[in-house]
Amino acid sequence: MVKKKRDRIRIEEMIEVIMKVGQGDLSVQLDLSGKDDLLDSLAMGLNMMIDDLGSTHAVEVQNEKFKQINTELEKAIDRAQESERLKTAFLANMSHEIRTPLNSILGFSELLSPDLEEGQFEDYSEIIRNSGIQLLQIIDDILDFSKLESNQLPLFFSLCNINKIMQEVYITQKQSKKLRQSDTIQLKEPQIELSNDIYLKTDPVRLKQILNNLINNAIKFTKEGFVEFGFSIKAGSRGEMIEFYVKDTGIGISDTKQKAIFERFIQVDSFSMKEGNGLGLSICKGLVELLGGVIWVESIVDEGSCFYFTLPFSDQGEMGVTKQVEQHNGKWSLSGSKVFIAEDNLDSLTYLEEVLLIEGVIVKTALDGQSLLELLKEDTPDLILLDINMPVKNGYETIAEIRKSGLTMPVIAQTAYAMPEERSTILAAGCTDYISKPIQRTKLLSLIREVLKKDSK
Amino acid sequence: MGDIDEEIKVREISDKEIWVNTNKFSLIYDNIIYVIAVGEQTTEFAKAQAEICMKMSALIKGKVNFLIDLNKSGKNSPGARKMWKTLIEHDNTEKVATFGLHPVAKVIASFVMRVSSGNKMRFFSTKEEAIAWLRE
Numbered sequence: 001m002v003k004k005k006r007d008r009i010r011i012e013e014m015i016e017v018i019m020k021v022g023q024g025d026l027s028v029q030l031d032l033s034g035k036d037d038l039l040d041s042l043a044m045g046l047n048m049m050i051d052d053l054g055s056t057h058a059v060e061v062q063n064e065k066f067k068q069i070n071t072e073l074e075k076a077i078d079r080a081q082e083s084e085r086l087k088t089a090f091l092a093n094m095s096h097e098i099r100t101p102l103n104s105i106l107g108f109s110e111l112l113s114p115d116l117e118e119g120q121f122e123d124y125s126e127i128i129r130n131s132g133i134q135l136l137q138i139i140d141d142i143l144d145f146s147k148l149e150s151n152q153l154p155l156f157f158s159l160c161n162i163n164k165i166m167q168e169v170y171i172t173q174k175q176s177k178k179l180r181q182s183d184t185i186q187l188k189e190p191q192i193e194l195s196n197d198i199y200l201k202t203d204p205v206r207l208k209q210i211l212n213n214l215i216n217n218a219i220k221f222t223k224e225g226f227v228e229f230g231f232s233i234k235a236g237s238r239g240e241m242i243e244f245y246v247k248d249t250g251i252g253i254s255d256t257k258q259k260a261i262f263e264r265f266i267q268v269d270s271f272s273m274k275e276g277n278g279l280g281l282s283i284c285k286g287l288v289e290l291l292g293g294v295i296w297v298e299s300i301v302d303e304g305s306c307f308y309f310t311l312p313f314s315d316q317g318e319m320g321v322t323k324q325v326e327q328h329n330g331k332w333s334l335s336g337s338k339v340f341i342a343e344d345n346l347d348s349l350t351y352l353e354e355v356l357l358i359e360g361v362i363v364k365t366a367l368d369g370q371s372l373l374e375l376l377k378e379d380t381p382d383l384i385l386l387d388i389n390m391p392v393k394n395g396y397e398t399i400a401e402i403r404k405s406g407l408t409m410p411v412i413a414q415t416a417y418a419m420p421e422e423r424s425t426i427l428a429a430g431c432t433d434y435i436s437k438p439i440q441r442t443k444l445l446s447l448i449r450e451v452l453k454k455d456s457k
Numbered sequence: 458m459g460d461i462d463e464e465i466k467v468r469e470i471s472d473k474e475i476w477v478n479t480n481k482f483s484l485i486y487d488n489i490i491y492v493i494a495v496g497e498q499t500t501e502f503a504k505a506q507a508e509i510c511m512k513m514s515a516l517i518k519g520k521v522n523f524l525i526d527l528n529k530s531g532k533n534s535p536g537a538r539k540m541w542k543t544l545i546e547h548d549n550t551e552k553v554a555t556f557g558l559h560p561v562a563k564v565i566a567s568f569v570m571r572v573s574s575g576n577k578m579r580f581f582s583t584k585e586e587a588i589a590w591l592r593e
Contacts, residue, residue, distance in 0.1 A: 037559070041564045047532050
């Protein structure tokens, strides 16, 4: 029994503090009377217990934070391991993808001989060429993918006629090997809602790349039926947009895989050993997002898929002024023209020389920039084909000296770097134009004609 | 709860007598560090005291004993108790005797002793009893 009123108040204070602690308030403390009596010792004990509870609570809060961090770390490790696993699978697949066309190139090259039966030479050459194109596509995909991954893929915007792009993609795809060989798959002409030409400010090369990738995939995964593509203008939350689609009647994609297929290295059916490097859709997604749009898929297994992507659009139709690029369809004879080639790789040099000699071009060759400069002291060509990466004096140093000496003839740079930004560097250095390796005969001749024709004006 | 930032003042009267704020540290019987703890013992305060104890320990040949007067001591923060635990469990520490006449001192001692394992530390009512145990 508590006799003194003051002691009773102190005990009531203790009860109040205990209740507050019970409700989770660990900031409370009891005042000591200074009498150092039993009640003070009780209060001191309570204060120190509350402190301990606070410390324990702080440790628990910290532990909870650590737990969260650990959970996030575990997830990150899982993601890294999954990425690593996919990378390994990707490398194995890529090895297969690269070796397959290489196998054809090397195998059929060995079979080429003067003793071949009629038609065989052309057939083998066609296989070698197609395998080369396939290999080039793989290399382009890897380069694009690595650029997208490091946010270094430059875009080159211009006002594009979308109807025209759709038509060009249709013509390209119509000539694809699988479509030509199959009578069970039909590629429908692009579905275009509007009869007027639609102009869109975008990167036409990348837009075609996205469409071609999606259509290639659609054809690849369709045994019979049709593949169709088109676009329509839609109203979105951020204004009008063009919605493109590529639809097929192929194997379809299950709900669970629909998101994953846009992730790098993932293929619709990892076990089906379909050809492809698993980068296509990942590149599409990266490109669409770079161009300001979104990409998604709707699909039913065994019925087909429809891939959609949007690009931001504002009506630029009438006001758009498209740059008229002069077409050079008519052949301009190169016979008698004089071309100097600077190239350190003997195979590449021989190829360029052969291509030009067939056209009647007078050719002189140099194995490095310094040798080319020596040649230029003796003679002046109509045009120079200049490799960039050369020993003794590289392409940049060579073009600088050519221009410094007052020579103004067109110079076409040729390089294996193949990065779009390389072009602007090369042009700024003083070259007239640029062509990337591997150099296709028709492209090279067309470019030379264009450059020489311009120069002759 | 949390320690309030406070200014720690150290006054060295001699090698054998040092003050840290209101706490007095003195060296007695050649191997006993005698601490008179006054007021609340915060973590920062305790850290400064630990440094003084280590400094005084260097003057002692062999193991060190501590005699702690808790008669005027206030609350010991959890951090301060942890610091005492480190000091008590130090290899160079022989024994620690705390003393105080009133129940508050006993409560404080029990909290300090709780953190330390073993039988290096004991509580006494009087200084004499404590010294006698230390000098056994």
